[in-house]
Amino acid sequence: MSLRAYVITRIFLTIPMILILLTLVFLVMRVLPGNPVIAMVGMKASPKYIKQLEHQLGLDKPLWLQYVDYLVDLMRGDFGRSMIWGKRIVIQEIMDHFPATLELTIGGFLVSVLLGLLTGMIAGIRSGGKLDASMRIYSIVVYSLFIPLLGMMLQLVFGVWLRALPVGGRIDPGLEPPTVTGLYIVDSILAMRLDSLLSALAHLALPSFTLGLVLSGIYTRLVRSSLMEVLGQDFIRACRARGLSGRIILFRHALKNALIPILTMMGLQFALLLAGAVLTETTFSWPGMGTFLVERITYRDFTTIQGSIVFYALFVALISLVVDIVYAYVDPRIRY
C-alpha cells in the first residue's frame, strides 16, 4: 500500500471515531439526568422562562431531531452562542483560549519526552541493575504527583523563595506580541521581540515542567521496555559483530527502532497531556481552554461547555490522525 493510500484510508477511519465522540458528548449533554436550563437558571425561575429558554436552545424538540440539529450545526462549524456573557460566539471564544493550551501542552510534551527518554534509556541500558530499579520507582512516583500540589510547590520554590520565575499568567502585561498564531513564543519570534520571547518562555517554564514531569514516567516505562526489546534483537548483535561502537549502536540503531512503537502511543499520551493541562492551567492561572471550561461550568454556560468538549473531541481525533500519519512516514515498513 502506498503512503498516499494509507493516509487516505486513515482519514476515512477517523470519521467513525469523530462520530462516536460527538455522539458521546451529545449523550452526556442531553440524555444524562439533570436539566441544563434548570441547572443554569435555578429551580426558582418561572416555568414560562424555562420553557422559553428550552425553546431557544431547541431542547423542546424530540431527541433524535436535536441530535440531527447538533450534528448539522457542527458540520457547518457552528458551535452556538454563549448562554451568558452577551451571547458571544462559542467557537471564537474557544479560539481565543486554545493557543494558550496548545503552547502549554507542547511545552509539557517536550519536557515529558526529554525526561522520559533520558530516564528510560538509563533504565533500558542498565536493565536489572540498581539504576534500572531507581528509574522504575521514579516512573511510579512522578505519575502519582498530584499536579496542583507539585505546581504550587514549584511556585513556592522558584517563584517566592528564589524569585527566579513568574508563578502565573502567560506573559508580562504589555509585552504581548501581535497575534498571528496565538502562540506567544512563535508570535514573539515572528515579531522579532526578544523581550516578549523571554517573558513568554519564563512564564511557560514552571507550568510545562509540572505537566511534563508528571507525564514523563509513562515514557520512562515505554522507552525502557522498548529499548530492552530492541537491544535483545539479532541485528544489534550483528552490529556488535561488525565492530560498531556502543554509541553508534545505541543512538543510530537501537534508539531509532525503540522509538517507533512509542510513536504509536503518542496519541494517547497527548490525551493525558490535555487532561493534565486542565489542572496545570487552573494552578498557574494559565488562560487556556481548561480554565475557560471550568469557569464556564461555574456559570452553567451550557452551550459553551458543550462546544468546548466537542472541540476537545475533534482535537483528540486530529492528533491521533496526525500521529498515525507521522508513524507511517517514519517507518519504512509502512511507507513502502
Place this chain on the structure above:
Amino acid sequence: MLLEVEDLHVHYYTKRGVVKAVEGVSFNLDRSEVMGIVGESGSGKSTLGLAIMNLVPSPGKIVKGSVKLDGKDLTKMSEKELKEIRGKEIAMVFQDPMTSLDPLMRIGDHIVEAIMAHEKISKEEAKKRALELLDEVGISKDRFNDYPHQLSGGMRQRVMIAMAVSLNPKLIIADEPTTALDVIVQDQIMDLFSRLRKEFGIAIILISHDLALELEVADKIAVMYASWLMELSNASDIAREPLHPYTKELLKAIPNVELEDQELLSIPGSPPDLHEPPPGCRFNPRCLNKMPICEEKEPPAKIVSGRFVKCWLYGR
C-alpha cells in the same frame, strides 16, 4: 596459523545454575581454510562461534582458554581493541537474514557504515565501495536505497555477506547462513562463499547442523555434542571413515539423493539437558557402542592416526 583456539570454556550463569556451553574445545585454522562445525542445536556450536569473536552474550562468559588470531589473544583484549578486530579481521554472518539487518536503515547505508567504522575514508568513497560490493555479491546497484523488508531472504543474506567481506577480513564465521533459506538460494549462497574464499583468500568457519553441506564445502570438520568437541579431522576422512559413534550416526542420517523413498533416519533420543548432563560420556545414553566405562568417566581426548577423537573406543 591464522587462528588458534585452545582449551576454550564458556559458561552461562542462568537462574537454574551454570550451563557449560563450550568445554575444552581446541583447534587451529590456516589462512583460506574452510572449517565446518557440525552439531545439533544446543550443542554449543553457535556459542563457540560467538566466543571466537569474544561476543558471548550475557549471562555467558569465557571462563578459560584462549583464542589467538595471528598470535594475539582475543579473550584478553579490551572492548576497544576488540572493536578493531570485529568486522575488520573477523566478520560474521548470522543465521536469520530477516532479523540481522536494521529494519530502519537502507541496505547500502549498512555497508557504508560498516566500512566507515573501520576505515578513514570519505562517505563518497565508501559508497562507491559499497556499490561494487553489492555488484560482487550479485545485487543490482539500484537496490542500494532499498530497506531490508523490500528484499528476499537470499538477497538479505547476500547483503550480510557483502558487509562481511567489505573490509577484506581474514576470517568469516558463518552461523547457519543458509538454514533460513530455500534450497536453490542455499546453493547460490554456498557458491558465493567458495568464490569469495578463492578470490580473497578468506578463511571460513561454517557452523551448521547439516553434515552433508559441510562435507561439500569444508576442508576439515569439527563435530560437537553437548558442548564437547567429539571429533575433528579432514572432511574426506570423516566421509570415508568416521571415528566417533556420534559422527557415524550423523553420516547415516544424511538422506541419499539417489535412493528415492528412503526413510529419513534420525538419531534416536535427544541431546542431554546441560543443566544436568549425564555422568561419564555425554553421548552415552544414545550411543550404540556404549561400554560400562562410558557411564562412569569422561572419555579422554585422543589423537588417532593424526585425527582428534574423544571416545573410550580408542583406548585410554
Place this chain on the structure above:
Amino acid sequence: MRTFGFSRFSCMVKDAGLDGYMMVFGLIIILITLIMAAFAEFIAPYNPVKIVGMPVVPPSPKFPWGTDTIGRDVFSRVVYGSRTILIVILMSTALSMSIGIPLGLISGYIGGKLDRTFSLIMDSIYAFPGLILAIAVAAMLGPGIYNTSISLAVVYIPTYFRMVRGQVLSLREQLFVEAARALGATDWRILRRYIFPSVFFIIAVVFSLNVADAILTEAGLSFLGLSVPSPTPDWGFDLKNGQRYFLSGKWWPVMFPGIMIILLALGFGLLGEGLNKVLGQKEVR
C-alpha cells in the same frame, strides 16, 4: 487457604525482590488510609465541618496539622476526607467493572460485528482525555458523591473492557478452550470455568493501577470544585481552598491533603506494579 500462610507470603515477597517490597509498602499505605476512613470518629479530634479555631493557625499541640482558611481542623478534615475519596473510588470502580468486564467478556468471546462495534466505541472513549470526560459528566450531573462516582465510572469502563477483551481473545485461541468445546461444553461454562479464572489475575493488576489513576482524577475533579458539595471534607477541594494562602508560606492547609492524595495514589500504583510481578512469577512456576 491453609497453605497461604504468612510465611508463604513473606517468601513470595522476598522472591520478588524490589517488586515484593513495593507491594508491601503500597499495602501499608492503603491499610493506613482504610483505618483512617473506618475509625474517623475515633481518630479525628474535632468535627471536620465545624469552625474550631482561628483561620490558618500553624500546627500546634492543639491543632496537630493546623487549621484551614476558615478555622477548621486540618487533621480532622484529612481523616474524614479519606472516607469521601475511598467511597467515591469504591463505587465508581464497582460500577465501571460491572459494565466493562461483562461487555469485554461478551465482546471478545462472541467476536464479529458486535465486537468491532463495541471496540470502536470503547477505543474512542479511551482516546478521550479522562479528566475532561469526567468534568463534562460532572458538570451535567452536578456535585455529590453518587454523581462524582458516575463521572469517574464512565472514564474507566473502557480500561476494563479493553483488558478483559484482549485477554479473552488470546485465551480463546488457546488449545484448552478448543478442547473443552470439542467435549461439548457450553459457551457459558467455557467462560466461567476457563476464561474467567485466567482473566482474574490480570484484573487484580489493572484494578490497582486503575484505582491509582482514579484517585488522581477524583482529586482533580474535587480540586476544580466539581466533586462533593462544599462543607464535606474532600482532599482535592481542601487543597484548592488553601491555595491562596500557600504562597505566603502558610503551607499546612495544602500540604497535608495534597500529600495524602499522592501517597494513596502511590500506594495503589506500587501495589499494582508489585502484584504484576509477584503474581506473574507464580504463574510461571
